[in-house]
Amino acid sequence: MATAHSRMTARLMISPAVIMLLGWMIVPLSMTLYFSFLRYNLLMPGMEEWIGFTNYEYFLTDPAFFEALGNTLALVGGVLAITVIGGVGLALLLDQPFFGQGVVRILVIAPFFVMPTVSALVWKNMFFHPVNGLFAHAAKGMGMQPFDFLAHAPLLSIILIVAWQWLPFATLILLTAMQSLDSEQQEAAEMDGAGPLSRFIYIVMPHLARAITVVILIQTIFLLSIFAEILVTTNGGPGYASTNIAYLVYAQSLLQFDVGGGSAGGIVAVVLANIVAIFLMRMIGKSLEP
Amino acid sequence: MGRIALKGLSKNFNDVEVIPPLDLEIADGEFVVFVGPSGCGKSTLLRLIAGLEDASGGNIEIDGQDATNTPPAKRRLAMVFQSYALYPHMTVRKNIAFPLKMAGASRDEIDRKVQAAAASLNLTDYLDRRPGQLSGGQRQRVAIGRAIVREPVAFLFDEPLSNLDAALRVNMRLEISELHQSLKTTMVYVTHDQVEAMTMADKIVVLNAGRIEQVGAPLELYRHPRNLFVAGFIGSPRMNFVNGAGAAAYGAQTVGVRPEHLRVSTQQDEGAWRGRVGVSEHLGSDTFVHVHVDGVGAMNARIGGEMGVGYGDDVWLSPDPDKLHRFDADGMAL
Numbered sequence: 001m002a003t004a005h006s007r008m009t010a011r012l013m014i015s016p017a018v019i020m021l022l023g024w025m026i027v028p029l030s031m032t033l034y035f036s037f038l039r040y041n042l043l044m045p046g047m048e049e050w051i052g053f054t055n056y057e058y059f060l061t062d063p064a065f066f067e068a069l070g071n072t073l074a075l076v077g078g079v080l081a082i083t084v085i086g087g088v089g090l091a092l093l094l095d096q097p098f099f100g101q102g103v104v105r106i107l108v109i110a111p112f113f114v115m116p117t118v119s120a121l122v123w124k125n126m127f128f129h130p131v132n133g134l135f136a137h138a139a140k141g142m143g144m145q146p147f148d149f150l151a152h153a154p155l156l157s158i159i160l161i162v163a164w165q166w167l168p169f170a171t172l173i174l175l176t177a178m179q180s181l182d183s184e185q186q187e188a189a190e191m192d193g194a195g196p197l198s199r200f201i202y203i204v205m206p207h208l209a210r211a212i213t214v215v216i217l218i219q220t221i222f223l224l225s226i227f228a229e230i231l232v233t234t235n236g237g238p239g240y241a242s243t244n245i246a247y248l249v250y251a252q253s254l255l256q257f258d259v260g261g262g263s264a265g266g267i268v269a270v271v272l273a274n275i276v277a278i279f280l281m282r283m284i285g286k287s288l289e290p
Numbered sequence: 291m292g293r294i295a296l297k298g299l300s301k302n303f304n305d306v307e308v309i310p311p312l313d314l315e316i317a318d319g320e321f322v323v324f325v326g327p328s329g330c331g332k333s334t335l336l337r338l339i340a341g342l343e344d345a346s347g348g349n350i351e352i353d354g355q356d357a358t359n360t361p362p363a364k365r366r367l368a369m370v371f372q373s374y375a376l377y378p379h380m381t382v383r384k385n386i387a388f389p390l391k392m393a394g395a396s397r398d399e400i401d402r403k404v405q406a407a408a409a410s411l412n413l414t415d416y417l418d419r420r421p422g423q424l425s426g427g428q429r430q431r432v433a434i435g436r437a438i439v440r441e442p443v444a445f446l447f448d449e450p451l452s453n454l455d456a457a458l459r460v461n462m463r464l465e466i467s468e469l470h471q472s473l474k475t476t477m478v479y480v481t482h483d484q485v486e487a488m489t490m491a492d493k494i495v496v497l498n499a500g501r502i503e504q505v506g507a508p509l510e511l512y513r514h515p516r517n518l519f520v521a522g523f524i525g526s527p528r529m530n531f532v533n534g535a536g537a538a539a540y541g542a543q544t545v546g547v548r549p550e551h552l553r554v555s556t557q558q559d560e561g562a563w564r565g566r567v568g569v570s571e572h573l574g575s576d577t578f579v580h581v582h583v584d585g586v587g588a589m590n591a592r593i594g595g596e597m598g599v600g601y602g603d604d605v606w607l608s609p610d611p612d613k614l615h616r617f618d619a620d621g622m623a624l
């Protein structure tokens with residue numbers, strides 16, 4: 001099918017797209033890389049000079065960096081755990097025939113369409129607020145002290161908000177995967193003497209493995225760069241309790257006006273994301289084998 | 291050991307009656323084939339016996355015990371599905387071992403039984419493969435192996451050969467028949483293919499729209515069909531039916547003659563139907579000729595391989611009077 005001539009033409013034809021995509025990535029990346037080696041502070045314009053790895057040294061030895069790294073991993077891991085476990089559970093429920101199935105499915109998907117800033121605001125003011133929040137009202141109704149979520153458990157609160165946003169996505173993917181399970185396989189297992197729990201462990205879960213890997217991969221990409229929810233609710237605080245790497249880079253460059261340090265943080269974040277990506281790709285490669 | 295009795299068993303889906311109440315006895319060790327056109331309820335009947343569908347009325351007895359409300363796993367039946375329903379993420383070994391594992395058998399016992407089943411089905415070399423790496427016939431054998439290890443009182447087959455190609459189907463037909471000879475276990479087999487039914491069955495149950503049209507040995511059904519439906523369904527190619535004046539001559543509303551019971555001659559014949567030859571199908575041993583008979587329509591006749599009749603020839607068809615089937619106005623055999 002592919003002669004040398006047609007292969008040449010094909011390469012020629014896709015080259016504009018490839019060159020554009022490459023440029024789109026290379027130009028900002030190399031600029032960031034360049035800035036990360038400069039003393040570049042917005043408060044001292046015109047005083048940029050080459051300082052080598054000093055920015056990296058400061059960023060990587062900053063105690064805030066390790067806290068942010070831990071927070072990033074906790075955020076990604078926590079949200080993944082909630083969405084995958086909750087998604088499997090919800091998909092199992094939604095897969096059962098019941099009255100009003102169509103409406104319920106749309107309701108379940110709805111949070112995914114709410115913008116991150118909006119949903120964070122809604123959670124902050126309607127649920128978590130220690131005076132006006134629904135949780136505070138519920139606590140008071142039961143005679144307990146209201147709990148100030150964002151002040152005392154900021155990271156957990158953000159994990160809850162983000163998990164709420166991503167649960168529909170996981171549910172949707174897992175539900176479609178569950179619907180593609182051959183009913184004869186379930187019936188065969190039933191005749192083989194497998195109860196509901198055994199069927200779930202031996203038939204449903206292996207069938208969902210692939211879909212779960214896809215959910216984990218896609219969500220990790222987005223969860224590593226969570227920003228809006230933190231900015232709207234806690235501003236990374238108290239202290240650095242809810243600061244992740246993305247927020248730390250923002251704080252470094254735009255709150256402390258240290259563009260050079262921020263760029264160094266950005267490059268560190270890119271390296272970290274790639275390390276995570278390598279692990280994920282290994283995992284995916286294994287589970288996508290037939 | 292494997293007696294199954296259906297007593298007034300019926301099934302409705304919402305308001306639609308799929309199977310009106312029916313009675314059927316399946317004796318121990320018998321090979322029973324449910325046969326009928328698509329949508330006649332034969333698979334539903336099998337699933338009722340398996341317990342995968344709930345009965346709307348009536349009883350199912352297995353070995354004299356009421357099993358109507360027994361869950362599928364407790365009925366001691368094994369089923370082979372049309373799609374094989376193998377577990378794709380498990381190796382052949384684990385697939386076959388699955389029912390034993392669910393029953394809580396010891397590891398030694400599982401190993402021994404899986405090896406024995408694999409050996410009897412020529413699967414020993416494939417035990418560590420996944421179903422996706424097997425051919426259709428091998429998958430079919432794995433599905434049978436998974437059924438055998440449970441040592442059920444009866445096997446249920448739901449159109450097991452319909453996904454195989456023609457040559458393999460003939461082989462698997464033989465293998466299943468041999469399996470039945472060696473195990474002597476009751477088998478209930480569902481198919482829409484009357485050749486499978488005729489070749490494998492001890493007893494055929496012909497179903498039409500959920501009703502049992504006739505129950506009997508293959509040759510009994512072939513020789514003495516109880517009504518028009520059975521006459522038309524059993525036998526290949528199907529029986530020729532003649533209505534009107536041609537039938538009145540034999541004192542019936544409809545007469546039926548099988549293609550193999552028609553004598554074809556190129557000379558004028560007394561009391562015969564005259565027609566023109568259309569398409570001839572040469573199979574080597576036989577030739578089937580399609581003859582257009584005026585006032586009757588298309589008829590199909592079998593002739594010996596040598597007789598030379600060509601397109602457009604005039605021929606005379608005369609039925610063997612002993613092998614003629616006569617039916618009354620209700621379609622029942624006279």
